[in-house]
Structures are given as structure tokens and as C-alpha cells.
Amino acid sequence: MDFYFVKYRLKSRITAEEGIGFFFGKVNEPPEYDLLIVPSRYSNFLRLDLSDDYAAFIKGFNDLKSKLSSQIPESVDLSNEFLSYIKGYISRKGGQLFGAELSAAVKDSDVDLVQYIVSEILKEWAPKIEITVEFKQVSYQEISAENFMQLWQDFDSEGLVDVLKRPDIADLAEIFPLVDPIRGKVLAEFDVGDPIFFVILNVRNSENLEKLKLLYPKHFSQQGNVIPLPGILVGKELIRGKKEEYYLIKVDMGEGLLGRGLIPKSIKIMSEVQRFEEKITKSQQEWNDKLSQMVSEKPEQQNQNQSVKLAGIRSDMKSHGSDFLIAFLMTLMVLGIILIVSYFFTL
Incomplete structure (x- = not known):
């Protein structure tokens, strides 16, 4: 657990x-927070699903915030007034203490304590407030x-597919940087020559893949890149989608091997070298332990697990007509994200 939500x-x-x-x-640190308030007659606007994951919920929340500011102006004043109250409450209590309390409750999966x-925050604002809470x-x-x-x-709605077909980047390895919503920096704050930390999703050139495995033998398994890598940012270019802006980045992965990534402009990227190195040391040991467990599994069980994964991939492939999107889905499912979710940075 790195963060509470x-x-x-x-x-x-x-x-x-x-x-x-x-x-x-971040665990045991003061939270970032936001809140949207509307008069009850507009409650039908608040259709966000509390069970959504971080990325989906924050995107939906920000979209709703923009919608309310343009369609229900009084919501802005109500929300700001309530946020000022929450800020004062956390300041009086102490941000570090408040963050530590939430961290402990979430880590213990204590529903009653989180509630x-x-x-306790809201009861001073108005009595008998009804509250529904979800956490992760x-x-x-x-x-x-x-x-x-x-x-x-x-990808389709933003018109991004053609960008990655450009001749200068079409054959580069696909990468995605590590996201750090609290201490990270947006790519606008990165300069060419800065270190950047990432996972490799797909390497199109087999010779380059072998070179990377020689450079970083502990970061690869038969399934692909399972532990993130450090690199150097060697290029970034602002790309305008139909709705949002993105950065197209080029990263030197070592010995002149380049990777490419298309990253939303608003995402905060991990930038602390020390934090990355601490996490890598821990994740390498966890991955070694996991490998030992996988080796000890029965062959029948391994084959069954692989069949389930491949069946899921084939099912998803039928729903997309674009070869590029199919390649992305294969990359996501087979070459790292699932392994990373399972084994990297867990506490």
C-alpha cells in the first residue's frame, strides 16, 4: 500500500x-481532497460511481466539476465554502495526524472507522448528514x-492512432512511465536529460529486446519486463488530441536504445530517484520469491492459468477492428501490466 483513497x-x-x-x-501523509456540492434538486448530476478505481473516478470527478461550474454556478460557491471548512478542520487537527488515521483505517480495511x-469532519458542518463511504x-x-x-x-476518440504510426517512432519500443499522483511532476516540468522511470510494454525489434535483457537481466522474465527501469528523457513533444493534450516522449533505455510513450499532459510522473531505488530493491526480492513459487506450481495449473489469459485476450480482440488497438491490448495483457499489478511495489 502506497496510497489511501x-x-x-x-x-x-x-x-x-x-x-x-x-x-x-500518501501513507501517513496529509491528503489531497476535493468536494462537489449541489442543491438537492440537482442531485441527479452526482452520478459518479464510488466503486470506480482511482483513474476512472478522478477523471469522472473532474469532468463533473467542469460541467457543474458551467451549468450550476451556485454549486461553485457551495463547494468552495465546504472546502474551506474541511481545510480548517484538517489544519486544526493536524494534516499529518489526519493522514495517519485514514492510512491506518484503510490499511486495516476498517469500514466503521473510515466512516x-x-x-467526524462533516458533523460540525450540519447535523444528521447521511454519508456513504468507499475506500481502497x-x-x-x-x-x-x-x-x-x-x-x-x-485512443479512437482522441485520434491518437496515427500519431504512433509516424516513421520516426513507429518501430520504437512502447513504454509507460510510473505514475506518482502526490510527489510526482507533470511532464511539462521535466527537461530533456532528466531521469525517468518506466515499464516496457512492447519491444518490436527482437534484437533490441535481447540487448535490454542483457542490460537488465533481473528486470525481465519470459513474460516480458516485470520490474520498472530507469532511463533518460531525450525528447518530448506536445500533441493535441480532440479533447485533451498529451506528451509524446522518447526515452533512452540504455546504450542508445529508444522507447516511446504517449502520456496525458495532466498525469504526474515519478521523479524521486531515491524512492525509485528503494522500491526496486524491494520488488526484486518479491519477484524472486514469486518465481520460486511459480516454479513449484504443477504444470497442469500453469497451463490452465495461461489458457484463461489467452481466452480473455481472444474475446477482447473480437470487439476491436483496429490492428493497432489489438496490439495494445495484447501488450497490456501479456507483456507486463498484469505482472506489475501483481508483484511490483506491493507492501
Whole structure:
């Protein structure tokens, strides 16, 4: 567990207001938070699903925030007033203490305690507020995978497919950087020559793949890149999609081998070298332990697991007409994201 993520929905019959908000923070540190409040007559606008993962929920929340500001102006004042109150509450209590309390409750999966902590904040605002809470433990790799999935889902609507067919990048390895929503930096703050940390999703040139395996033997298994790598940012270019902006990046993975990535402009990327090195040391040992477990499995069980994965891939492939999207799905399923979600950065 690297982060705690608490989402809640509130309803006050006394003030005739309803809202939806969240707390998101690094373990034992003060949270980032936001909240949207509307008069109860507009409650049908608050259709976010509290069970959504981090990337989907935050995207939906930000879209809703923009919609409310343009269609229900009074919502902006109500939300800002409530946010000022929450800021004052956390300041009085102490941000570090508040973050530690939420971290402990989420880590222990204590539903009643999380509910109590959120209720304690809101009860001073208005009595008898009805609250629904959902929460989740989140790791770096889960956020990276979720953001990659969100990007993949938007490829057609954003008109991004042709970008990656450009001759100068068409044959480069596909990469995706590690996402760090709290301490990370957006790519606009990275300079050419800065270190960047990433996973390799697909290497199109078999010779280059073998070179990478020689450079980083502990970072690869038969399935692909299972432990993230450090590289150097050697190029970035702003790309405008139909709805959002993206950075097309080039990364030197070692000995002049280049990778490419198309990253949403707003995503924060891990930038702390020390944090990365600490995590890599831990994940290498975990991966070695997992390998020992896999070797000890019965062949029949391994074959059965592989058949299930391949069946899922074939099923998804039937629903997409674009060869490029099929390649992306194969990459996602086979060459790293699932392994990373399972084995990397877990606590």
C-alpha cells in the first residue's frame, strides 16, 4: 500500500444539499481532497460511481466539476465554502495526524472507522448528514496501469492512432512511465536529460529486446519486463488530441536504445530517484520469491492459468477492428501490466 483513497457521498436534509468528494494521500501523509456540492434538486448530476478505481473516478470527478461550474454556478460557491471548512478542520487537527488515521483505517480495511473519521469532519458542518463511504488501498503500479488503460480506451476518440504510426517512432519500443499522483511532476516540468522511470510494454525489434535483457537481466522474465527501469528523457513533444493534450516522449533505455510513450499532459510522473531505488530493491526480492513459487506450481495449473489469459485476450480482440488497438491490448495483457499489478511495489 502506497496510497489511501477514500471516496464519499453526503446528503443533508436540513440544508437540502448533496455532494460527492474524496481524500487521496500518501501513507501517513496529509491528503489531497476535493468536494462537489449541489442543491438537492440537482442531485441527479452526482452520478459518479464510488466503486470506480482511482483513474476512472478522478477523471469522472473532474469532468463533473467542469460541467457543474458551467451549468450550476451556485454549486461553485457551495463547494468552495465546504472546502474551506474541511481545510480548517484538517489544519486544526493536524494534516499529518489526519493522514495517519485514514492510512491506518484503510490499511486495516476498517469500514466503521473510515466512516467514523469522515463523519467526524462533516458533523460540525450540519447535523444528521447521511454519508456513504468507499475506500481502497492503492499502489504506484495500480495507478500507472489504470492510467494506461484510460489512455488506451481514449485512443479512437482522441485520434491518437496515427500519431504512433509516424516513421520516426513507429518501430520504437512502447513504454509507460510510473505514475506518482502526490510527489510526482507533470511532464511539462521535466527537461530533456532528466531521469525517468518506466515499464516496457512492447519491444518490436527482437534484437533490441535481447540487448535490454542483457542490460537488465533481473528486470525481465519470459513474460516480458516485470520490474520498472530507469532511463533518460531525450525528447518530448506536445500533441493535441480532440479533447485533451498529451506528451509524446522518447526515452533512452540504455546504450542508445529508444522507447516511446504517449502520456496525458495532466498525469504526474515519478521523479524521486531515491524512492525509485528503494522500491526496486524491494520488488526484486518479491519477484524472486514469486518465481520460486511459480516454479513449484504443477504444470497442469500453469497451463490452465495461461489458457484463461489467452481466452480473455481472444474475446477482447473480437470487439476491436483496429490492428493497432489489438496490439495494445495484447501488450497490456501479456507483456507486463498484469505482472506489475501483481508483484511490483506491493507492501
